[in-house]
Amino acid sequence: MNRRDALARVAIIMGGTVIGADYFLTSCSSPAKDKENATTATKQAPAKEEVFLTPDQVNFLDEVGETILPATKTPGAKAAHVGQFMAVMVRDCYEPKDQKVFLQGITQLDADAKKKTGKSFLESSPAERTTFLTALDKEQQAYSATQPKDAPNHYFRMMKQLTLLGYFTSEVGATQALRYLPVPGRYDGCVPYKKGDKAWATT
Template sequence: MNRRDALTRVALIMGGTLIGGDYFLSSCSSPAEEKDTKATTAAKKEKPFLSQDQVAYLNEVGETILPTTKTPGAKAADVGSFMAVMVKDCYKPDDQQIFLEGITKLEQASKQKNGKGFLESTPEQRTVLLTALDAEQKNYSKTKTLEAPNHYFRMLKELTLLGYFTSEVGSTKALRYLPVPGKYDGCVPYKKGDRAWATT
């Protein structure tokens, strides 16, 4: 599956356009990206965009969105590391800031709702919290103007879906995948419960 197809499918799942989608399709070359000197390049290599703790945290958030069932969940695809790269390389600085603040907001929402942090919450508490945040972002997106900031949870959810379904685990375990497609068949029988194809 190529990047354009993956973005289109995730956008359809989310019911609209994908935050940062224009940058994903242009190989993540943000116009706001500064021209690197040797010093700034070295500094960027030393300090990652997200810490290992934040990546692990995002893996847990992703696992709540796409949990392990008969197929591996989002944590198996290491969606946290995927998010770190995509937000750093493909999001505008304003959206990067919203994303970083969103991790803190999610933790605060968990403490307010459950009386404890997200990682200390039970799987059921995590699901209830993220379901409420998803409803919040959907309502926000319905009335959002073009100038208004994006909702952090929409970013988290989009990146979880994109990271998972374009990973080896998502493509081969959750979807049906043929590395080398055979002949064209325009009328493939479908049985209820069949997995979608990762390749076309």
């Protein structure tokens, strides 16, 4: 599955545009990354790469992703390392304003979980996590539907989009959750489909 097809599928699932899509399609050359590269290029020795998210934050995002796409008969989002995927994509592909919202969202999500359940997100049971994120998803959908043009994006919309994009473009997502044919053969314009068949990762 190429990058453009993956973004189109995520947009269909989410019912709207994918945040950062313009930069995903141009090799993730965001204004923040361009500025960083320009600064680094003027130095004689490259600086040590700054850690955008801590290991604990990456682990937290893995758990959020796993709640969105849990393991069933196929591996879940954690097996695809979506937390690390989010860290790279937000750092390299999001505009500074969206990076700020995303980072604040990690703290906000955990704080809201404590208000709802009396426990942190990681301390909550799988059922409690699912109930909480389902309500949060409804909140972001309502917000996004009436979002003014210049208003910040909802942090959970970013997390959900990146979970879907990271999972279905990963090896486990493409080869186990979807049907994958490394070297496609002839073109078949009409393939029989029966209910329950996996979608194709390759076309």
